[in-house]
Amino acid sequence: MGYLLQQLINGITLGMIYGLIAIGYTMVYGIIGMINFAHGELFMIAAFISIISFLVLGLAGIGWVPVALLIVLAATMLLTSVYGWALERVAYRPLRHSPRLAALITAIGMSIFLQNYVQLLQGARIKPLQPVISGGFQFFTDGKFTVTLSYLQILIAVLTVALMLVFTWVINRTALGRSQRACQQDLKMASLVGVNVDRTISLTFVIGASLASVAGLMFLLLYGVIDFFIGFLAGIKAFTAAVLGGIGSIPGAMLGGLLIGLIEALWSAYFTVEYKDVAAFSILVLVLVFRPTGLLGKPDIEKV
Amino acid sequence: MTSARASSATSPRSPLDFPSALRESGVVALVTFGLAFALVGFRAEDVPGGLDIRFRFDEVMAVTAVGFIGRFAWILLRQGRAFPVAVTALPFGAAMVAALLGPLYAPAAKLERFVVFGDLVVNWLLAIFALGFGGRAAWLIWHEASSITPEAREERMDRIGAAIQQASRYVGPLLLGLALALPFMPFADRRLLDIAILVLTYVMLGWGLNIVVGLAGLLDLGYVAFYAVGAYSYALLALHFDLGFWTCLPFAGIMAAFAGILLGFPVLRLRGDYLAIVTLGFGEMVRIILLNWYKFTKGPDGLSGIPRPTFFGLPMTANPPEGTQSFHQFFGLEYSSVDRIIFLYFLILALAMITNLFTLRIRKLPVGRAWEALREDEIACRSLGINPRNTKLTAFAIGAMFGGFGGAFFATRQGFISPESFTFIESAIILSIVVLGGMGSQIGVVFAAILLIGLPEFFRELQQYRMLAFGAAMVTIMVWRPRGLLAHREPTIRLEDARLKSASADSGGQPP
Incomplete structure (x- = not known):
C-alpha cells in the first residue's frame, strides 16, 4: 500500500513535467496543425539554461534557495522564450502555407540542429547538479514502507498548479487568449475579423516555450543530471501525452501527461524498468485504436 | 520579364x-x-x-x-x-x-x-x-x-524540376551507366566506394519508403524499425542456422514485411500526424526491445561475426576455408581487398535498382493506382470500392520489405549490428531524403541522398559540425523549397486528347 502510494506520488510528479511540455505541443497543433517536433529541444535548452544559471548564481554567492530559484526560473523562462520565438520565426513561419510534411521535416531538422548546437557549445558529457532542494515529509508508514513526499515534489506540484491557473486565466480571460482560441477555430476567419494571426502564433510559441522551460527546470531539479539528448524522449512522451489527452485540448494535455507519468512510474515499479517506454507507447496505440480523438478531444468530423 | x-x-x-x-x-x-x-x-x-x-x-x-x-x-x-x-x-x-x-x-x-x-x-x-x-x-x-x-523563383525551380523529371528517361540510364562505371574509374579508391555504398543504401531505403510516403501518402516515422528487423533477421538466421546471405535475404524481406503488417493493423484507421507519431513509437519500441532482450539479441553488445555475402558460392576472402575456392582463385585473379567492396557496391546497386524497377512497375498496376488514389482522397476511394485497409497494408508491407532487404545488406556489409544503428535519427534521415527530393519523385531521392549523405561524408574531419549542418540544411532546403527539390507532380494517368477535343469542339471553344 505504501509502495503503491509512493509510486503514485512519483508518477504524478513526473506526469506534471510531461503535462507542461505537452501543453506546448497541443497549443501549436491546435493552431497551425503541425507537430512542433523541436519542442522537446526547447525543454532541453531550458534545462541547460537552468544549470548554467545555478552555476552563475553559485559564483555570485546568492545561496538562499528561494531567491536563487526565483531568479533561475525567471531567467530560464525568458531566455527559452526567445528560443521559442526565434524557432517559429526562422523555421515555421516561412512554411505556414506549405504542405504539412514540409513543416514536419523542418521541425525534425530544427530538432537535430538544436541538439547538436547544444552539444557543440556545452559538450556531450552529462552535466550533474548538486541537489538544490532536499528533504521532505515522511507522512505515512505501513510498517514495511515509509512514504516520502519530498519538498521538491511539493514545489513541482505547487508550481505546476500555479502555472496552470495563470495559463487558464490567460486563455479564458485575456485578449491574447481570445485571439488564440479564435485562431484555433479558424485561422483564416480570425485574420479576417482583425486578429493579428502572426502575433498570436508567435505568442503561442512563446507561451509553449516558457511552460516547457519550467518543465526543464523541474526535470533538472528532480533528476540532477542532464545531457543534450534529454529533449528527444521527453518530447515524444509529451507528444504521446498530448495525443492521449486529445490533441488541441489543453486540459487534455495535462491529463495525458499525468497518465503517462503514472503509467511509467507504475510500470517501472511493478514490471520492468527497461520496458517503461514501450508501455507508454503501447498505451498510446491502444488509445488511438479505440478512441482516436484522445480522451478529451473533439471528434474530427471529416467533410467531403 | x-x-x-x-x-x-x-x-x-x-x-x-x-x-x-x-x-x-x-x-x-x-x-x-x-x-x-x-x-x-x-x-x-x-x-x-x-x-x-x-x-x-x-x-x-x-x-x-x-x-x-x-x-x-x-x-x-x-x-x-x-x-x-x-x-x-x-x-x-x-x-x-x-x-x-x-x-x-x-x-x-x-x-x-x-x-x-x-x-x-x-x-x-x-x-x-x-x-x-x-x-x-x-x-x-x-x-x-x-x-x-x-x-517567380518558385516557378523557375518548378520548371527545372519538371524538366529533370521529363529528362529522367535519359538521366536515369545515364546515372545508372555512371554508377556501373564508377568502381572502374581511376579515382575510385576505397573511401569513395564506401561513400557510394552508403549513398546507395540510403537511395534504396529512400525508394522503399517512397512507396509508403510518396505513393500511398502514409507518413511513416519509424521506417528504421523494418531496417532493423531485416538486419537482425539476417544476422540471427546466419549466426544460429549457418545460412548464407542469399538464402536469408528473402527471409529478411518477409520478416520485415510481416512486421509492417503487424504495425499496419492497429494504425490503419489513423491519419496523418497520428500515424506519424505511432510509427515513431513503433520504431522506438523495436529498438528498445532489441536493446533489452539480451538472450535473443545480445542487447547493447550487438551481434558480430555476421558472414559476408558470397559470389555464387565463392567467398570474397584471401584465404578460403579448406576445400573451397574463393573468388580470386576461381577467376585466376590477384587477391585484392577492394574486390569485396566493389562486389558490395554492385550488390547494393542491384538491390536499389530492383526497388526502383518494382516501384515504377507497381505504379502501373491496380494496387499502385489505388495507393496514389488513396493518397489524394481516401473518401473518394472508399466510395469507389477500393478497400483502404488492404491497400494500406500492402503499401506498408511492401515498403517494409525493401527496408528489410536494406537491413540485411547493412548487416552483411558491417559484419556487426547493434541497436545503436537503428535510432530515430535514421528514420528522420530517410524520410527527409524522400521529402527533400520531392515526394514521389524517384530521381529526387537520388539527388537528395547524394546531397544529404554523400556530401557530409567528405567532411568527416568536421565530425562535430556534421549533424549541425545536416539539421540546418534540412531546414534551409525546406524553407527555400517546401515541396522538395524536384517536386513536380503530374497525374499518373489522365484522360487524353479524344474526349477533351470532342468536349471543346462541342462547346465551340478553341482547342488549347
Missing part, C-alpha cells in the same frame, strides 16, 4: 528609411543576444567534483554584432542598395579568408590575430557568409535588377 527588369532598374529608389532599418537590425541583434547569452556566453565545464563555469562573452558580442550587421546588409539588399554591401562585405570576406589562410602560407605575418572568433570553423562560416552577401550584392549590381520575387 525583360520589361519588368528594365522598369525596376530605372524606377527612382525611395530614400532609405534609416531609423526603421536600424530598429529592425537592433531587434535582430537583441534576439541574437538573447539566444547566445546563456548557451554561448557560459559553458558548464566538467571539473573534478562537479561543474565549473567558463565565460565566453567575446563570442556573444561577436555573434550579436554579426546579427546586427547581417540584418542591416539584408535590408539594404532587399531595397536594392547593393553597392554599399558589396564594397564592405567583399573586402571583409577576402580579408577573413586571407587571415585564415595566412598562417598556412606566411606564418611570420601573424595574420591570425585578425580573425574574429576563437573557433576555426566559425571563422570560416563568417567568411563564407560575408562573401555570400558580397557576391549576391555584386551580382545584383551586375544585373541591375532587384532580386526576383519568390513566386
Whole structure:
C-alpha cells in the first residue's frame, strides 16, 4: 500500500513535467496543425539554461534557495522564450502555407540542429547538479514502507498548479487568449475579423516555450543530471501525452501527461524498468485504436 | 520579364528609411543576444567534483554584432542598395579568408590575430557568409535588377524540376551507366566506394519508403524499425542456422514485411500526424526491445561475426576455408581487398535498382493506382470500392520489405549490428531524403541522398559540425523549397486528347 502510494506520488510528479511540455505541443497543433517536433529541444535548452544559471548564481554567492530559484526560473523562462520565438520565426513561419510534411521535416531538422548546437557549445558529457532542494515529509508508514513526499515534489506540484491557473486565466480571460482560441477555430476567419494571426502564433510559441522551460527546470531539479539528448524522449512522451489527452485540448494535455507519468512510474515499479517506454507507447496505440480523438478531444468530423 | 527588369532598374529608389532599418537590425541583434547569452556566453565545464563555469562573452558580442550587421546588409539588399554591401562585405570576406589562410602560407605575418572568433570553423562560416552577401550584392549590381520575387523563383525551380523529371528517361540510364562505371574509374579508391555504398543504401531505403510516403501518402516515422528487423533477421538466421546471405535475404524481406503488417493493423484507421507519431513509437519500441532482450539479441553488445555475402558460392576472402575456392582463385585473379567492396557496391546497386524497377512497375498496376488514389482522397476511394485497409497494408508491407532487404545488406556489409544503428535519427534521415527530393519523385531521392549523405561524408574531419549542418540544411532546403527539390507532380494517368477535343469542339471553344 505504501509502495503503491509512493509510486503514485512519483508518477504524478513526473506526469506534471510531461503535462507542461505537452501543453506546448497541443497549443501549436491546435493552431497551425503541425507537430512542433523541436519542442522537446526547447525543454532541453531550458534545462541547460537552468544549470548554467545555478552555476552563475553559485559564483555570485546568492545561496538562499528561494531567491536563487526565483531568479533561475525567471531567467530560464525568458531566455527559452526567445528560443521559442526565434524557432517559429526562422523555421515555421516561412512554411505556414506549405504542405504539412514540409513543416514536419523542418521541425525534425530544427530538432537535430538544436541538439547538436547544444552539444557543440556545452559538450556531450552529462552535466550533474548538486541537489538544490532536499528533504521532505515522511507522512505515512505501513510498517514495511515509509512514504516520502519530498519538498521538491511539493514545489513541482505547487508550481505546476500555479502555472496552470495563470495559463487558464490567460486563455479564458485575456485578449491574447481570445485571439488564440479564435485562431484555433479558424485561422483564416480570425485574420479576417482583425486578429493579428502572426502575433498570436508567435505568442503561442512563446507561451509553449516558457511552460516547457519550467518543465526543464523541474526535470533538472528532480533528476540532477542532464545531457543534450534529454529533449528527444521527453518530447515524444509529451507528444504521446498530448495525443492521449486529445490533441488541441489543453486540459487534455495535462491529463495525458499525468497518465503517462503514472503509467511509467507504475510500470517501472511493478514490471520492468527497461520496458517503461514501450508501455507508454503501447498505451498510446491502444488509445488511438479505440478512441482516436484522445480522451478529451473533439471528434474530427471529416467533410467531403 | 525583360520589361519588368528594365522598369525596376530605372524606377527612382525611395530614400532609405534609416531609423526603421536600424530598429529592425537592433531587434535582430537583441534576439541574437538573447539566444547566445546563456548557451554561448557560459559553458558548464566538467571539473573534478562537479561543474565549473567558463565565460565566453567575446563570442556573444561577436555573434550579436554579426546579427546586427547581417540584418542591416539584408535590408539594404532587399531595397536594392547593393553597392554599399558589396564594397564592405567583399573586402571583409577576402580579408577573413586571407587571415585564415595566412598562417598556412606566411606564418611570420601573424595574420591570425585578425580573425574574429576563437573557433576555426566559425571563422570560416563568417567568411563564407560575408562573401555570400558580397557576391549576391555584386551580382545584383551586375544585373541591375532587384532580386526576383519568390513566386517567380518558385516557378523557375518548378520548371527545372519538371524538366529533370521529363529528362529522367535519359538521366536515369545515364546515372545508372555512371554508377556501373564508377568502381572502374581511376579515382575510385576505397573511401569513395564506401561513400557510394552508403549513398546507395540510403537511395534504396529512400525508394522503399517512397512507396509508403510518396505513393500511398502514409507518413511513416519509424521506417528504421523494418531496417532493423531485416538486419537482425539476417544476422540471427546466419549466426544460429549457418545460412548464407542469399538464402536469408528473402527471409529478411518477409520478416520485415510481416512486421509492417503487424504495425499496419492497429494504425490503419489513423491519419496523418497520428500515424506519424505511432510509427515513431513503433520504431522506438523495436529498438528498445532489441536493446533489452539480451538472450535473443545480445542487447547493447550487438551481434558480430555476421558472414559476408558470397559470389555464387565463392567467398570474397584471401584465404578460403579448406576445400573451397574463393573468388580470386576461381577467376585466376590477384587477391585484392577492394574486390569485396566493389562486389558490395554492385550488390547494393542491384538491390536499389530492383526497388526502383518494382516501384515504377507497381505504379502501373491496380494496387499502385489505388495507393496514389488513396493518397489524394481516401473518401473518394472508399466510395469507389477500393478497400483502404488492404491497400494500406500492402503499401506498408511492401515498403517494409525493401527496408528489410536494406537491413540485411547493412548487416552483411558491417559484419556487426547493434541497436545503436537503428535510432530515430535514421528514420528522420530517410524520410527527409524522400521529402527533400520531392515526394514521389524517384530521381529526387537520388539527388537528395547524394546531397544529404554523400556530401557530409567528405567532411568527416568536421565530425562535430556534421549533424549541425545536416539539421540546418534540412531546414534551409525546406524553407527555400517546401515541396522538395524536384517536386513536380503530374497525374499518373489522365484522360487524353479524344474526349477533351470532342468536349471543346462541342462547346465551340478553341482547342488549347
